[in-house]
Amino acid sequence: MIKIIMHGCNGKMGQVISEIVRNDEELTIVAGIDPYTMRENEYPVFNDINKCDIIADVIIDFATATAVDKLLAYAKERKIPVVLCTTGLSEEQLKTVEETSKEVAILKSANMSVGVNLLFKLVQEATKMLAKDYDIEIIDRHHNQKVDAPSGTALAFADKINEVLDNEYEYVYDRSAERKKRSKKEIGFSAVRGGSIVGDHDIIFAGLDEVIEFHHSAYSKAVFAKGAVTAAKFLAGKPAGRYDMSDVIKF
Ligand SMILES: NC(=O)c1ccc[n+]([C@@H]2O[C@H](COP(=O)([O-])OP(=O)(O)OC[C@H]3O[C@@H](n4cnc5c(N)ncnc54)[C@H](O)[C@@H]3O)[C@@H](O)[C@H]2O)c1
Numbered sequence: 001m002i003k004i005i006m007h008g009c010n011g012k013m014g015q016v017i018s019e020i021v022r023n024d025e026e027l028t029i030v031a032g033i034d035p036y037t038m039r040e041n042e043y044p045v046f047n048d049i050n051k052c053d054i055i056a057d058v059i060i061d062f063a064t065a066t067a068v069d070k071l072l073a074y075a076k077e078r079k080i081p082v083v084l085c086t087t088g089l090s091e092e093q094l095k096t097v098e099e100t101s102k103e104v105a106i107l108k109s110a111n112m113s114v115g116v117n118l119l120f121k122l123v124q125e126a127t128k129m130l131a132k133d134y135d136i137e138i139i140d141r142h143h144n145q146k147v148d149a150p151s152g153t154a155l156a157f158a159d160k161i162n163e164v165l166d167n168e169y170e171y172v173y174d175r176s177a178e179r180k181k182r183s184k185k186e187i188g189f190s191a192v193r194g195g196s197i198v199g200d201h202d203i204i205f206a207g208l209d210e211v212i213e214f215h216h217s218a219y220s221k222a223v224f225a226k227g228a229v230t231a232a233k234f235l236a237g238k239p240a241g242r243y244d245m246s247d248v249i250k251f
């Protein structure tokens, strides 16, 4: 039985994962971490990760960016692998993820769905063929509770694209401050926030007289939760290092 600590257990994703794990004979949640403790949980919940002294094989994280520093320090000290799903991390936090992964296994992915991870590859192939003549723009659409923009997935798409382009493209988040035409070597971002949209992404290649678009829609949070649970099974017992969903899902 793989023992999980659920970081952010009383949030929307934490609750979907709790439901999936309840019906999985290979897994059990031995503790939850969340400052919001008003919910009934079938496992003990700690309002501060440093109060949690329960032994576990892996941590699944869906919380908030400000909670990630303590999480990484805790995981490093106790050598518990982390499936890190929270988005909106700062540059400094991303560096800490790299540093921490030298001492404990960390699988970080802005999107745990099979579809988006397949699209990462398809979009990279398209970039090789199209980038010379097409402008690249990314749109993400999410629910009105989301705090970070652009989405972690939108940024991950941009990073995948830029990897193919020798990291020569700059990211443009806001066109309102300057009156000038877009440059060739840029990736533009637009973020829509409203209602209960689970998560949509469009990667647009706009050329002369034609546009090619890649689109992904998540219809429920379960697509992310299932990916995170599969990742936790993969990561438990793994040596220190940086992992991502391409290690888990083989296309
Ligand atoms: N990687 C993916 O596939 C994926 C998918 C969905 C959401 N996300 C990301 O996961 C995060 C959570 O999403 P959500 O929709 O569940 O949000 P949510 O706001 O519903 O839940 C977050 C939970 O974290 C808790 N929290 C706050 N501070 C904490 C702390 N110090 N320690 C532990 N828990 C703390 C909150 O009380 C809340 O219950 C967001 O960053 C979101 O962008 C990632």
Ligand SMILES: O=C(O)C1=N[C@H](C(=O)O)CCC1
Binding pocket: 087, 110, 111, 142, 146, 150, 151, 152, 153, 154, 198, 199
């Ligand atoms: O609901 C969210 O918040 C989501 N966040 C991730 C992101 O920022 O890309 C993945 C999709 C859902």
